[in-house]
Amino acid sequence: MKRTAITLLALLALTFGAGAASAQDTPRAGGVIKAAMIGEPPSLDLHWTTAVIVQQITWHIYETLYTYDKNLTPVPMLAESHAVADGGRRYTITLRKNVKFHNGKDMTSADVVPSLQRWGKMSTTGKALWKTVEAVEAKDPYTVVIHLKEPSGSLLYGLGSPNNGAAIYPKDVMAAAGEGQIKEFIGTGPYRFVEHKPDRHIKLARFKEYAARSDAPDGGFGGKRVAYADEILFIPVPDEAVRLAGVETGEYHYAQTIKPDQYERVKGSPALEPGVVKPYGWITAVPNHKQGVMANKKIRQAFVAALDMEPIMAAAMGNKAFYRTEGALFYPEQTAFHSQSGVTGYNQKNPAKARALLKEAGYKGEPVRWITTKEYDWMYNTALVAKQQMEAAGFAVDLQVLDWATLVQRRNKPELYDIFSTGFTLSADPALATSVQCNWPGWWCQEEKERILGEMLRETDPKKRKAQIERLQAVFYEDVGRVKFGDYFTFSVTRKELRGFHNAPFLYFWNAWLSK
Amino acid sequence: MLVYVVRRLLAVIPVMLVVATVSFILIRLAPGDPASVIAGPYATGDDIARLQRSLGLDQALPVQLVKWWGRLARGDLGDSIFLRRPVLEAIFERMEPTLLLTAWSMLVAVAVGVPAGVVSARYHNTTVDQSLMAFALIGLSIPNFLLGLLMILFFGVWLGWLPVAGYVPLEGGLWLNLRSLIMPSLALGLVQSALIARITRSSMLDVLREQYILAGRSKGLSERVVIYKHALKNAIIPTLTVIGITFALLVGGAVVIETVFNIPGLGRLIISAVLRRDYPVVQGVVLLIALTYTAINLLVDLAYLAIDPRIRFR
Numbered sequence: 001m002k003r004t005a006i007t008l009l010a011l012l013a014l015t016f017g018a019g020a021a022s023a024q025d026t027p028r029a030g031g032v033i034k035a036a037m038i039g040e041p042p043s044l045d046l047h048w049t050t051a052v053i054v055q056q057i058t059w060h061i062y063e064t065l066y067t068y069d070k071n072l073t074p075v076p077m078l079a080e081s082h083a084v085a086d087g088g089r090r091y092t093i094t095l096r097k098n099v100k101f102h103n104g105k106d107m108t109s110a111d112v113v114p115s116l117q118r119w120g121k122m123s124t125t126g127k128a129l130w131k132t133v134e135a136v137e138a139k140d141p142y143t144v145v146i147h148l149k150e151p152s153g154s155l156l157y158g159l160g161s162p163n164n165g166a167a168i169y170p171k172d173v174m175a176a177a178g179e180g181q182i183k184e185f186i187g188t189g190p191y192r193f194v195e196h197k198p199d200r201h202i203k204l205a206r207f208k209e210y211a212a213r214s215d216a217p218d219g220g221f222g223g224k225r226v227a228y229a230d231e232i233l234f235i236p237v238p239d240e241a242v243r244l245a246g247v248e249t250g251e252y253h254y255a256q257t258i259k260p261d262q263y264e265r266v267k268g269s270p271a272l273e274p275g276v277v278k279p280y281g282w283i284t285a286v287p288n289h290k291q292g293v294m295a296n297k298k299i300r301q302a303f304v305a306a307l308d309m310e311p312i313m314a315a316a317m318g319n320k321a322f323y324r325t326e327g328a329l330f331y332p333e334q335t336a337f338h339s340q341s342g343v344t345g346y347n348q349k350n351p352a353k354a355r356a357l358l359k360e361a362g363y364k365g366e367p368v369r370w371i372t373t374k375e376y377d378w379m380y381n382t383a384l385v386a387k388q389q390m391e392a393a394g395f396a397v398d399l400q401v402l403d404w405a406t407l408v409q410r411r412n413k414p415e416l417y418d419i420f421s422t423g424f425t426l427s428a429d430p431a432l433a434t435s436v437q438c439n440w441p442g443w444w445c446q447e448e449k450e451r452i453l454g455e456m457l458r459e460t461d462p463k464k465r466k467a468q469i470e471r472l473q474a475v476f477y478e479d480v481g482r483v484k485f486g487d488y489f490t491f492s493v494t495r496k497e498l499r500g501f502h503n504a505p506f507l508y509f510w511n512a513w514l515s516k
Numbered sequence: 517m518l519v520y521v522v523r524r525l526l527a528v529i530p531v532m533l534v535v536a537t538v539s540f541i542l543i544r545l546a547p548g549d550p551a552s553v554i555a556g557p558y559a560t561g562d563d564i565a566r567l568q569r570s571l572g573l574d575q576a577l578p579v580q581l582v583k584w585w586g587r588l589a590r591g592d593l594g595d596s597i598f599l600r601r602p603v604l605e606a607i608f609e610r611m612e613p614t615l616l617l618t619a620w621s622m623l624v625a626v627a628v629g630v631p632a633g634v635v636s637a638r639y640h641n642t643t644v645d646q647s648l649m650a651f652a653l654i655g656l657s658i659p660n661f662l663l664g665l666l667m668i669l670f671f672g673v674w675l676g677w678l679p680v681a682g683y684v685p686l687e688g689g690l691w692l693n694l695r696s697l698i699m700p701s702l703a704l705g706l707v708q709s710a711l712i713a714r715i716t717r718s719s720m721l722d723v724l725r726e727q728y729i730l731a732g733r734s735k736g737l738s739e740r741v742v743i744y745k746h747a748l749k750n751a752i753i754p755t756l757t758v759i760g761i762t763f764a765l766l767v768g769g770a771v772v773i774e775t776v777f778n779i780p781g782l783g784r785l786i787i788s789a790v791l792r793r794d795y796p797v798v799q800g801v802v803l804l805i806a807l808t809y810t811a812i813n814l815l816v817d818l819a820y821l822a823i824d825p826r827i828r829f830r
Contacts, residue, residue, distance in 0.1 A: 124559050249676060412561045439561070
């Protein structure tokens with residue numbers, strides 16, 4: 001009898017225990033998600049800026065025609081489907097019906113066409129893509145036709161890009177903005193904009209009439225999006241120690257960009273969940289191809305020959321879980337595009353070769369002006385270690401530490417520097433990646449590379465694109481377009497009660513809920 | 517008197533013009549520009565140039581300067597490039613936290629500093645005095661941001677008594693507002709109290725050596741009356757001067773403390789405006805500060821006039 005009672009009790013306990021566990025896994029609506037961000041967005045107009053934080057905040061508000069699945073390939077979002085005709089030169093995109101903007105109006109082609117045109121005219125990604133776009137027209141309220149000058153393998157990738165993305169705005173908002181930034185922040189997303197109190201917060205609230213897709217979330221960014229939280233507060237907290245302390249005490253549910261050396265501490269805390277955002281970006285040094293010492297290819301080759309990437313990346317990130325020494329231009333996670341073929345000059349650790357190349361180039365100890373910043377400590381730390389390695393190979397390096405605002409201005413002036421530090425965040429489309437563009441600071445405009453890029457932009461077959469990437473990588477290392485140190489991952493910390501949250505390379509909070 | 521006041525007020529105009537011009541030129545001499553910051557890290561040179569045009573930053577500096585004067589004459593400080601609102605509005609939004617933080621810190625500084633100084637002087641050269649002054653030395657040496665971070669760790673993270681950061685406005689409730697300001701005011705005020713304690717102590721010591729104190733004591737006054745009624749009253753004057761200076765130091769300290777505790781005040785406004793080259797905001801805040809100092813100076817001069825009949829202005 002006694003034994004039976006105990007067994008019953010144990011069964012009961014198990015049942016309830018399991019019940020509690022599944023209750024925690026059942027999404028619950030309500031609450032306010034508080035996210036501690038590194039700062040303020042410079043704008044809330046996604047067409048205007050490539051700043052990552054603007055994408056992170058605003059793509060809860062705005063949506064794009066396409067987005068990416070978990071393999072980072074484009075899938076429809078506001079689009080229902082599309083048909084390609086005329087040898088790949090005409091895309092007829094059918095829009096989803098009954099999708100409402102936050103102002104209550106239906107989204108139609110009358111909004112989509114001017115949005116795409118504005119994006120193609122204003123955004124960096126859009127402009128790159130629009131070179132091949134001949135016209136965009138509305139066929140009927142729910143059909144948009146894009147006419148291309150030549151077939152494009154990048155069009156859907158570009159339309160799905162979160163960063164500086166092709167957000168669909170209501171036509172009136174764009175008309176009111178004219179040539180300037182939009183003044184009303186209205187989209188079709190699961191959250192609507194409520195208020196922006198600078199240095200205090202940006203408040204978003206659930207959009208009750210949100211038209212979610214019917215397909216299940218796909219592990220990437222596509223499929224059904226649900227706003228479980230009543231509100232999201234994006235709070236600018238510039239001090240990293242305060243972001244971490246705040247998430248520890250429960251003031252915030254999420255803190256971004258925490259120093260990797262705090263990883264063990266966070267792992268040991270029962271209330272916190274450490275998150276590695278992988279992949280995230282490269283850490284890189286960009287040589288100036290236009291003028292100065294680095295315009296000489298042999299000197300660039302000497303630069304890359306001298307480097308030992310492991311200590312450089314270790315100095316940048318500290319903890320091994322947050323970097324990998326990887327020379328390929330696209331990430332192993334981008335299975336369609338990742339390849340080691342052509343990665344010939346990465347991690348050479350060969351100061352003797354560097355010295356010989358410098359001699360061949362007739363380098364006479366002219367100082368190499370390297371501009372970097374401490375505002376992103378990984379930029380400064382990598383520059384510092386690389387400088388020592390370069391000096392050991394016979395370079396003279398003049399490391400100039402600037403604030404970020406000065407750096408981003410000076411790098412546009414070829415007469416002011418030879419190398420600058422930066423990072424490249426993930427680009428889903430190889431042909432649109434900033435890391436290989438010619439019109440961007442550093443001005444890597446090598447002929448063969450431009451030809452490959454041109455072909456890649458037109459190529460729609462992923463297999464053929466991969467072969468082009470392999471050729472591109474070979475040119476990248478032979479000509480030393482940029483110097484890639486390695487891949488880095490960022491560290492974000494969430495509280496355990498924030499559930500259903502993914503540490504994706506593009507931050508988002510839809511489908512995440514608070515368990516208490 | 518009236519003529520004097522009017523003359524002084526008129527003199528403010530050229531001062532402001534100089535400040536406006538100098539701040540305009542200085543912030544533009546700094547490298548970096550707002551367009552590159554707005555455009556973001558992956559923008560091309562062309563994108564940045566387009567933004568500069570649309571922000572009117574491509575015009576020649578003298579043209580921009582004259583426009584700035586013109587707006588000033590109409591009492592318009594311009595619009596913030598990043599905050600998408602008039603500079604004056606941005607400044608007024610940030611007044612409350614900074615004023616409250618400064619006031620509370622001042623209270624902490626005086627409430628701790630003056631008694632510590634008096635006690636130290638009274639027990640001159642004893643262990644009490646030496647330990648208090650040792651604390652004051654630590655207080656003078658420790659940077660306020662470090663004290664702030666240590667307090668966050670101790671009271672916020674370990675003990676969980678106080679919020680680690682953030683600000684609750686007065687409209688959110690008096691207690692919540694106070695709670696969000698306790699740690700920042702202590703971090704800022706305690707460091708300043710060290711200075712006040714040292715000044716109070718030395719001026720008390722001077723006064724305690726005066727003949728009239730000796731006279732008071734010899735006629736049998738209690739030590740308490742001697743110290744608090746006779747000595748302190750006279751010794752407090754240099755302290756008052758220091759409290760005035762402290763006010764300026766507190767405003768400077770608020771810039772740092774507001775960043776550490778994530779308080780959206782004037783200090784944060786200036787820092788972020790400088791970092792992202794929000795020219796109109798930097799100019800506006802500098803102008804406002806200059807105006808405040810000029811006004812305080814004028815008030816002090818007028819107070820002299822009222823207090824001391826020997827002073828006559830012509």
